[in-house]
Amino acid sequence: MKIKSKSNIWFVVFVILFLVLIASIWTRGFGIKNLLSGGPKEEIAKKSIDFINKNLLSNGITASLSSISLNDSGLYRLKIKIQDQELEVYVSRDGNMIFPQGIKMTSQEATTQDQKPKEIPKTEVPDVKLFVMSFCPYGNQAEDAMMPVINLLKDKAKIELHYIVSKAGNKYQSLHGDQELQQDIREICVQKYQKDKLWDFIKEINSKATSQNVNAKWEGIAKNLGIDVNQIKQCQTDEGPTLLNQEIKLTDKYKISGSPTLLINETIFQGSRTSEAYKEAICSGFKVAPQECNKKLSGTTSNASSGGCE
Secondary structure, three states, rough: OOOOOOOOOHHHHHHHHHHHHHHHHHHHOOOHHHHOOOOOOOHHHHHHHHHHHHHHOOOOOOOOEEEEEEEEEEEEEEEEEEEEEEEEEEOOOOOEEEEEEOOOOOOHHHHHHHHHOOOHHHHOOOOOEEOOOOHHHHHHHHHHHHHHHHHHHHOHHHHEEEOOOOEEEEEEEOOOOOOHHHHHHHHHHHHHHHHHHHHHHHHHHHOOOOOOOOOHHHHHHHHOOOOOOHHHHHHHHHHHHHHHHHHHHHHHHOOOEEEEEEEEEEEEOOOOHHHHHHHHHHHOOOOOOOHHHHHHOOOOEEOOOOOOOO
């Protein structure tokens, strides 16, 4: 199986786990009852991973266990890794069923009320922050949607990329592994020192690299774009922790946890992830909208769903 871009592995994983759910429904557990007969959670975890690896994965791709816990609904929640991508699956306590996702049933009316879009405050120069993870497929799609907006409004609004990372003790972490963390830092450095190259860099990384090979590929991509690679390496070495701390402080301040999240004038945008929707939202944040806001960005629709990486 050849992974050509950042989002391909997530597509494969989604398809695999969707098929697990369908198979479980039609076969009353896909024979898993014989494998998972209850018992200690460590046994459930081992047999679940064995089942996934033997029945659902191929071409040398394997799953490994990160953690297992019993959630409030009485399901075992397994965090697993497939090619450095971490995701969750659920197993019923009796071992009869395996699920790709836990979906909490709440009142649709209440959910809709909680998510009413907030009006974006108006300023002279809108402050726009797009929070992503460099290898979150949903974040990559949001970046693609933002690129035409950058070309249109880069001289009118302050538009920045920011990154969702965490810290445990002295160790920094990013959801999709260490190579994503390093790429987060590199993109922050490009934005700081060679901002005019940032979005071209993002576009090339999105189409030509993955979280498994970016450490080997980024330098060639950067050189082809005229980016000063030595400056980025120096920034990565000397400023990496400081820059990551700044990102953590920012995400904590605005309680940002999901990629992508678009913040305009300190207000979270809730709407379609398309170039036109992004443009309209940013333009609504001007006290006096520039002429550029009259241009319609047609044909630049993102295929992103409402999903995200958290």
